[in-house]
Amino acid sequence: MKRTALASAAAVAALLLTACSASANLTVSPEKIAEEAEGALEAQIGSRPDIDCGEENVDLVDGTVVDCLLTDPETMSQFDTTVTLSEVDGTNFKIDVQVASEPNAA
Structure with missing residues (x-):
């Protein structure tokens, strides 16, 4: 009885791991996020800021x-x-x- 329960639990765990890896999210580069944000702010304020959104891809x-x-x-x-x-x-x-209302301390 214990072997059957363990085998069933192992099969369910393997199935869950497979499902997780099969449903990975699409991603976008941080440069693309920064570019979109720069464009949105430029449209609002009339000048284009420089935005850095890091180095890791972002889940869509x-x-x-x-x-x-x-x-x-x-x-x-x-x-x-x-x-x-x-x-x-x-x-x-x-x-x-959303941009902070005060600049970061120097």
Whole structure:
């Protein structure tokens, strides 16, 4: 009886691991996220900031929040910035960009 229960548990665990690896999320580069955020802010404020969203690919999942750093090209001040993904459909997505109201301490 114990062998049957262990064999069943092992089979279920193997099935779960297979399901996880088969349903990997699509990703987008941090450079693409930064480019989209720069464009969105440029459309709002009239000048294009420099945004760095790190080096790791980002999962394309609704609600994913990416921590970025915005540099104002005129003052070189840096601001914490978050980019939130929404309406993800394959590799298409929308973003919401939130920039801290105060620059980071020097």
